[in-house]
Amino acid sequence: MKKVFPIFLLFMILSCGSDDNNTPVVIPETYQDRVTAVLKQSPEANPLEDSSLFFSNLSYGSAERNTYDILLPEDGNPIGVVVFFHGGSFLFNDKSDAYEAPYESFIKILLIRNVAVVNVNYSYLNSPNSEGVITSLSDGTLLLNHIRSIASSINIDTNKIILGGASSGAGIALWNGLQAEHNTGVVGIVAIETQSTYNLYKWESLFTDLSIDTIAQSSTEFQMLFSLFYGGVVPTQEQLDAVDFINFIDSTDPDLYLFNTAGITFLKADGTVDLNVLYHSRVHTDTLRGKAIAEGLENSGAYQETPDAFVLRILGQ
Secondary structure, three states: OOOHHHHHHHHHHHHHHHHHHOOOOOOOOOHHHHHHHHHOOOOOOOOOOOOOEEEEEEEOOOOOOOEEEEEEOOOOOOOEEEEEEOOOOOOOOOHHHHHOOOHHHHHHHHHHOOEEEEEEOOOOOOOOOOOOHHHHHHHHHHHHHHHHHHHHHHOOOOOOEEEEEEOHHHHHHHHHHOOOOOOOOEEEEEEEOOOOOOOHHHHHHOOOOOOHHHHHHHOHHHHHHHHHHOOOOOOOHHHHHHOOHHHHOOOOOOEEEEEOOEOOOOEOOOOOEOHHHHHHEHHHHHHHHHHHHHOOOOEEOOOOOOHHHHHHHHOOO
8 A cells, every 4th residue: 555655646646737737728819809709790801901900891770871991900009080981972982982092091191000990881862761961961970879889899989089071071070070969079070172061052152153053954963963962852941951060160069170172163164063163162161161260169271281190180199
């Protein structure tokens, strides 16, 4: 028995060591793992060919065009988020426009500086069940609420949101960013080639000799937009007021970045309408800027800084 005991003791020691070696090793969850689980999708090939995590065609609502892409810093520490709405007269184009010039360099700079970017599709005026421009604008609200619902899970600070867009997309950013009921956590708005209001009849006071009804009869392209703009009906004053976002501006709103390049003459030499001027005239940004100044609101533009510099300044970088 004296010889057996040491052997038995050795066996017990070896058995305990074996159990310890079989204990499962816990591998810490990476940021990519967590985002993949939250979004229920794996990252895809990045169209900008940078190192950010790219997820495409995610859903934020039930409509066909309620989709978005999101680009996130690999290290999982975004300093804020820019939500970008594409342009296209509420009738054309796509969120993928943001990956092409002139917006590609803007987004690349933000990603390099650890800013998350969300690129958004929204309902067209002629989408199924659209009630006109108010549906497109409200899709922006739906998207914002969705992003807020997942933000904490993917390390996005909901108090550091910047809304941006081009042309019609700029209108979506302004309409949502200038209303207290929608703009919680929004600290800045970037509006490029924007309009000043979606009460189109107010444009008549901005341009000499402009008649919206006359242009609707003479320009096929404008006629298509105008016939759908208020849901295919003659708008009531209540409907016009609901989309008159310049009147939403007050001193409590986020800082604005406004930049339009088109001139002020909307009629060409041959008498046809220059829709680029009508939609993107610097008269629109001058009018918005004037209202902002009157309300004591900070505003900026291309003569002060680039859009990416504005974003980084607002986010404290």
